[in-house]
Amino acid sequence: xxxxxxxxxxxxxxxxxxxxxxxxxxxxxxxxxxxxxxxxxxxxxxxxxxxxxxxxxxxxxxxxxxxxxxxxxxxxxxxxxxxxxxxxxxxxxxxxxxxxxxxxxxxxxxxxxxxxxxxxxxxxxxxxxxxxxxxxxxxxxxxxxxxxxxxxxxxxxxxxxxxxxxxxxxxxxxxxxxxxxxxxxxxxxxxxxxxxxxxxxxxxxxxxxxxxxxxxxxxxxxxxxxxxxxxxxxxxxxxxxxxxxxxxxxxxxxxxxxxxxxxxxxx
Amino acid sequence: xxxxxxxxxxxxxxxxxxxxxxxxxxxxxxxxxxxxxxxxxxxxxxxxxxxxxxxxxxxxxxxxxxxxxxxxxxxxxxxxxxxxxxxxxxxxxxxxxxxxxxxxxxxxxxxxxxxxxxxxxxxxxxxxxxxxxxxxxxxxxxxxxxxxxxxxxxxxxxxxxxxxxxxxxxxxxxxxxxxxxxxxxxxxxxxxxxxxxxxxxxxxxxxxxxxxxxxxxxxxxxxxxxxxxxxxxxxxxxxxxxxxxxxxxxxxxxxxxxxxxxxxxxx
Numbered sequence: 001x002x003x004x005x006x007x008x009x010x011x012x013x014x015x016x017x018x019x020x021x022x023x024x025x026x027x028x029x030x031x032x033x034x035x036x037x038x039x040x041x042x043x044x045x046x047x048x049x050x051x052x053x054x055x056x057x058x059x060x061x062x063x064x065x066x067x068x069x070x071x072x073x074x075x076x077x078x079x080x081x082x083x084x085x086x087x088x089x090x091x092x093x094x095x096x097x098x099x100x101x102x103x104x105x106x107x108x109x110x111x112x113x114x115x116x117x118x119x120x121x122x123x124x125x126x127x128x129x130x131x132x133x134x135x136x137x138x139x140x141x142x143x144x145x146x147x148x149x150x151x152x153x154x155x156x157x158x159x160x161x162x163x164x165x166x167x168x169x170x171x172x173x174x175x176x177x178x179x180x181x182x183x184x185x186x187x188x189x190x191x192x193x194x195x196x197x198x199x200x201x202x203x204x205x206x207x208x209x210x211x212x213x214x215x216x217x218x219x220x221x222x223x224x225x226x227x228x229x230x231x232x233x234x235x236x237x238x239x240x241x242x243x244x245x246x247x248x249x250x251x252x253x254x255x256x257x258x259x260x261x262x263x264x265x266x267x
Numbered sequence: 268x269x270x271x272x273x274x275x276x277x278x279x280x281x282x283x284x285x286x287x288x289x290x291x292x293x294x295x296x297x298x299x300x301x302x303x304x305x306x307x308x309x310x311x312x313x314x315x316x317x318x319x320x321x322x323x324x325x326x327x328x329x330x331x332x333x334x335x336x337x338x339x340x341x342x343x344x345x346x347x348x349x350x351x352x353x354x355x356x357x358x359x360x361x362x363x364x365x366x367x368x369x370x371x372x373x374x375x376x377x378x379x380x381x382x383x384x385x386x387x388x389x390x391x392x393x394x395x396x397x398x399x400x401x402x403x404x405x406x407x408x409x410x411x412x413x414x415x416x417x418x419x420x421x422x423x424x425x426x427x428x429x430x431x432x433x434x435x436x437x438x439x440x441x442x443x444x445x446x447x448x449x450x451x452x453x454x455x456x457x458x459x460x461x462x463x464x465x466x467x468x469x470x471x472x473x474x475x476x477x478x479x480x481x482x483x484x485x486x487x488x489x490x491x492x493x494x495x496x497x498x499x500x501x502x503x504x505x506x507x508x509x510x511x512x513x514x515x516x517x518x519x520x521x522x523x524x525x526x527x528x529x530x531x532x533x534x
Contacts (some may be wrong), residue, residue: 007277008318014281015324020381033322051275055300057282103434105458111426113418114287140426143410151380159378159407167370191372 003035009044010051017048017060017072021121022128022154026069045070056080073128074121074152078267081122085246085262088115092247092260102252110204110232111144119246120148122266123202123230126244127153130227133197134158136219138186138211145232146202153200158192160215168192172221176214179207186214193222201229209240233260270302276311277318284315284327284339288388289395289421293336312337323347340395341388341419345534348389352513352529355382359514359527369519377471377499378411386513387415389533390469390497393511394420397494400464401425403486405453405478412499413469420467425459427482435459439488443481446474453481460489468496476507500527 004012013030030041042062049060058074075081088109097105109115123145132153137146138160150157164171168189178184193199201215212229219226226242234245236259246266250259271279280297297308309329316327325341342348355376364372376382390412399420404413405427417424431438435456445451460466468482479496486493493509501512503526513533517526 004321007273007314008321010274010278011281011315011318012322012324014278015285015319015322018282018285047274048278051278052282054271054275055279055282057279099434099436101433105434105436105456107426107435107456108423108459111414111417111424113414113421113424116414117418140406140410140428143407144414144424147378147380147383147411147414150378151384154380156375157378157380157411159374161407166368167366167372168374169366169372189372189374192375 006044006047009034009036009041010048013044013048013070017070018058018074020154021072021074021152022124024063024067024069024071029069053077073125075118075125081125081266082262084118085122085266088119089247089260089262093258095257098252098256098258104249104252104258106233107141110141113144116144117148117151119145119232120150120202121152122246123149123200123244124152126230126265127200127227130200131198132200132227134193134199135202136160136199136215137202138162138215141205142203142232145204149200149202149230158188158199160218161187163187172218174214174218174221176217177210178214179210184211184214186211186218188218188222193224195223196225198225198227200227202231203229204232206231206234206238206240206243206245208235209238209243212240212243273311273314276301276303276308277315280311280315280337284337285325285341287421288339288341288419289391291330291334291336291338296336340392342385342392348392348533349529351385352389352533355386356514356527356529360525362524365519365523365525371516371519371525373500374408377408380411383412384415384418386412386499387417387469388419389513390416390467390511391419393497393532394467394494397467398465399467399494401460401466402469403427403466403482404469405429405482408472409470409499412471416467416469416497425455425466427485428454430454439485441481441485441488443484444477445481446477451478451481453478453485455485455489460491462490463492465492465494467494469498470496471499473498473501473505473507473510473512475502476505476510479507479510 027041052060056077134155135146135150135157147157164187170190171187173187229243231245233247236248294308319327323344401422402413402417402424414424431454437457438454440454496510498512500514503515
């Protein structure tokens with residue numbers, strides 16, 4: 001007789017898998033946890049996969065091969081991402097968000113755990129098979145969404161700074177031209193990155209792609225491949241190869257409703 | 268006959284509850300999701316609670332009353348938190364982390380999604396019943412762990428800045444004396460906070476509590492109650508009422524192993 005009922009095994013397996021998205025757990029891990037045979041655990045995983053699909057709660061996949069096992073990938077079902085982002089766009093359109101100078105207030109959205117988790121998962125879903133080793137962001141506002149992207153990909157996050165900090169150790173500094181046409185400095189700790197690895201850039205906003213290009217040239221300094229650049233929001237006319245934004249923003253004028261829409265790639 | 272098997276309901280319920288820690292879901296929510304009777308769903312919740320307890324995967328609780336329902340609270344079992352933090356302390360003790368000037372490199376730990384999630388959950392567990400409305404941190408290094416604390420408490424995160432930014436809108440600025448004895452500025456957007464609410468301060472490190480005291484006086488400016496202050500690491504001799512740190516640090520000397528230990532309150 002099995003030590004635990006299928007009910008119990010399925011609930012526990014769900015918690016373990018969903019708590020560490022994209023991480024592959026071996027079947028043996030669950031065999032040990034449940035004191036059950038491989039065939040039983042394998043059947044559990046199949047039932048779980050079907051259940052998650054049915055309720056549209058994400059994907060449970062069995063990966064074959066030497067490094068094989070079971071993994072969970074959040075929210076990849078058609079329609080879900082778009083509905084989620086339409087909700088955020090509705091929030092963005094509130095006239096009270098327009099600040100003097102045509103700026104748009106959305107710091108609250110960028111640091112709401114539920115919202116940044118959802119956005120991070122949408123980014124991650126596009127790069128599951130891109131071999132991303134770490135996520136790179138530039139301080140400050142993009143950190144929450146970059147962290148959640150890193151979590152969904154099960155990789156670490158690295159934060160570039162505006163200036164060299166003593167507690168980051170030896171660092172490489174580069175100058176770059178920001179979207180506002182100002183020369184700025186970017187500093188990245190040598191300890192934080194590894195030559196020959198692959199990075200995904202995640203940031204909150206881009207106007208002309210200046211900061212993202214700065215991050216890209218920083219990555220070249222370290223011989224790091226860039227898998228792509230992801231932004232929560234970009235100006236409609238931004239033209240940055242290999243980049244994607246969740247929301248596209250038209251010119252913001254005082255007192256008018258904000259022209260913001262969900263990007264076409266979001267399904 | 269029920270539309271879904273208990274297996275399936277339990278797996279789906281686990282995903283929904285653990286994806287939104289500390290959020291209360293009504294039984295009706297699950298009745299609708301599963302097309303099942305309240306008694307069935309209630310029994311499901313009881314089985315799930317027992318399963319999570321058995322596998323030490325967190326707590327599932329039924330909350331009674333008008334705003335009642337079911338909620339999940341992660342990792343509160345005796346021993347787990349201490350084991351987790353001992354692992355991080357071991358990482359911290361690597362001699363290679365000591366930087367010139369006696370600084371300690373731990374930016375990698377502070378932005379590793381798995382590690383900050385665990386640490387955020389340990390903080391959150393101490394304040395589940397403190398009525399926290401939002402988490403406050405000061406840019407930059409504490410943002411990831413503050414975000415994960417906010418996620419575990421199911422509240423938003425607010426980030427104080429070193430200077431007033433145009434895209435944060437109208438802000439209050441205060442001056443404070445940092446741990447290094449330097450006068451610094453802290454800026455908090457008026458839009459980000461609400462009078463009469465309760466905040467929990469979360470930050471990466473404190474030497475003399477200067478920045479935390481700065482955040483506390485900032486909160487007073489807005490008439491906000493401070494439930495406490497949480498730090499990933501503090502100097503052994505830090506004396507800041509209402510504060511707790513996960514790790515305590517002795518004097519760091521070049522070339523010597525780092526004197527770092529898990530704080531006594533971590534169980």
